[in-house]
Amino acid sequence: MQILAALRLGDTGVPIYVQLREQFLRAMGQGLLSAGDQMPTMRQVAVALKVDLNTVRRAYDELERAGAVVLVRGRGSFVAEPPPALQDHEHERETDNLARQTLAAAAALGVDALALSQRIAALAAQKEEVR
Template sequence: MHTQQQILDTLRLEQTGVPIYVQLREQFLRAMGAGALTPGDQMPTMRQVAVALRVDLNTVRHAYDDLEKLGALVLVRGRGSFVAEPAAALAGDVHESETDNLARQTLAAAAARGVDPLALANRIAALAAEKEEEFR
């Protein structure tokens, strides 16, 4: 678990043409994927992020709303935003459909960023293998 200040210190905005809220959302998702933010961790407040990065509060709110819709965050009124517990594993046709949808979204995002889809697939496989080793 990292402190909120440590998380704030890792956030960076770049002049790439990618909307700020998307940059924030992706950075938080990467932190979750890397284990820097784990289920139950309290997120920095939207105001803290806005002040630290000198951006509009509504921009940060947009990123947090997206994370909540993705199921990555849980908003607890009066307490703050917390990293959500992972969803239960899907099975059968629902699993196949969701996997297909996520793969298509990922391929579209890769194409938009100029990333080779086969290189991305290989990297995902390598990361999944690393995760599997951690649980053994």
């Protein structure tokens, strides 16, 4: 699996399961993993990165809880279909929540909020161009 070769763990103080979760989410956002794609097994990830299986399980559990991954007993984990578009008020509320979470994470990392917003706008524009 191509995604296995792309996974990297950093000595950043961020828990390993969080690093894994974020890398998988990023791969989904970039289209490297698409809806219906089978995820590498937890064991494959643990062996490839030389980490404890329970650490990988925690990352997968969080991905499943977030609705990004679906576990099919006996078959494996698969990238979930994206949820349907939210309606007006719901969309605004979720957008605000996500923006607040992102700003808090940026502040915790010392990232300038305006620079972050400009980068997000640029990345969103690139994604639209690809479509």
